[in-house]
Amino acid sequence: MQANARHQKHALATFVGLLPLIIFLALLLYVGLNAPNFLTFMNLKLVLAQSLPVVLAVIGLSAVVMAGGDDVVSGGIDLSIPATAVLCAGIVAVITTAGLSLVLAAGAALVACMLVGGINALLVTLLRMTPLLTTLAMFVAVVGINNVITSRRRLDLTSDAIASLRQDFAFGLPLGIIIVGILVLISYHLLHRTKWGLNLQAAGGSRDAAEISGIRVNTLVAQSYLLAAFMGFVTGFFILARGNGYSPGTEDNLMLEMVLANFLGAAFSPRRVVTMWGAVLGAVLVAAISIGLKTIGVNVFWTDLIKGALIVTVVALSAISERVR
């Protein structure tokens, strides 16, 4: 009897854990049935192409969450990634528009982005500040700095190398998708297959246990913020490629989609924890939903409301699933 009850409880927990995915797939199915051309190869390519910046950002975010633990309030989170990404985009746009070399621009952007990551790491590990607030404050500050650098102006792209991320093809596939695919594989290996990656997950799973077994948690957490900043740097180039230049304000939507993708991705893992793989799939699903809702003509503000509500639902369901367990 008791075993049966436990079994039922387990089944319930599994069901609740899978609910976000079920909701998403139901939404997609609804869109697919109602929108012409939604379930086509071309649209799949479109979904992938539009998801690239979010995919790159969630690689960084999932690493931070893995190292710091996935409690939304006290665990690891880095909301500054979208700001780091636009900082990179802004710096590269300003320097290349001034006629200087792309290499110099990329170098300057890399230094600036890693500085942001370094400050995040110091504040979170040394001063023990809450990552949620620290990185939110950092987001605001970095967007502010970027507004000073770019004077909040639109800057058109002058670099063909960056444009090739959008328009060139290799082996019949868009170059941008291939490059991001390779980065996903490398990150997957790094985060899920190396000793460093396993230590990172151990640190986030249980900080105390990890410390007792000799893992230097603070170092790992700090490294995760640096990795996140680096991914922000990479994201910047894809933002430039996608927008054919720098447009102010890109960070807001990226933030919303990044957070949604990351926590939605937890539903993909058997233990309902944030994984890089799950987060990347989450990013693709979020892009599919965004495109799908627009394809069936849902008002843009409703789209935002739906995305916000989905974040709440996903996080709430994961909390409920945890409790049931």
Added chain:
Amino acid sequence: MKKFFVATSVVAALAGSTALADDHLSLEGKTIGVAVVGTQHFWDREAFNGATDKVEELGGTVVAVDGGRDNQVHADNHDILLNRGVDAVISILGDGSVEPKFEALSAADIPVFTVDHPSPHSVNNTTSDNYYMGTTIGRYMADAIGGKGKVAVFNAFENSLRICGTRTGLWKYVLQDYPEIEIIQPELAEEFANAPEDARRQTLDLLSQYPEGTIDAIHVSCWDQPAIGVVQALEETGRTDIVVTALDGGPETLEIMAEEDSPFVANVAQQPRLIGATAAENVARFFDGETLVPQTYVDVVPVNGQAEAMEAYEALGYGSLD
């Protein structure tokens, strides 16, 4: 006054004559994608409504996408129209990020018609007479400050949006003939999305930097949403001796101009609904086999002072301010 009546009667005559001549126009059986950068602002919304209403009036089906005043989202929305396989696209505003999307649409044989966005990939661009807007507001502003003084300008888009380049460039061109007018450097850059509040904050900063008597006018060089915040800041600080000028002339700014002793003294009103509708008619003309000119200019209504603001408000169909 006379000029105003001439302008409006010209507009009315034009509208009447096109209605007669274009009876045969039809978009029956066509699906037209309409992409707009946002619908929060009056201008954007009216241009959008003008286009979608006209498409439907001509028997076409509308697929609408709204960028929520985010240029990147707006640009990405064109991919959705491409994927839907629409027969033509009307694209309203947008910065350089839409160009690759236009290119992709053209490559897929979907003709692109733009509103306020000249592009090598668009069949036709429907826009206001931006040249006239720029020079007129330059003359009005110079007159309002007696041909001399210091002017601050909100000018975020001169280099990124061609229409703004035209309006701002010609405003500056006129000011060359007023050597005693000085443009305060650096120029100000307003936000695209939260313009009134952002401009209010920036104006307050500007006013604390420039004490009473050291600044004579604040001009918004491409539109007038920021001017709402500028006027608020002037009223908050009691510095309403500073003259405000801007462009677009939507109902909310004409209302501000119509107030007693308003610092907002000159504007040039556009007809966004007519612009959107004209773009839709141009799509129908294109399908009818007509050759279109690259740019269709829609008349504007210069508004100089309180009385003209009230007249324009009524003439443009926004109601009455008496």
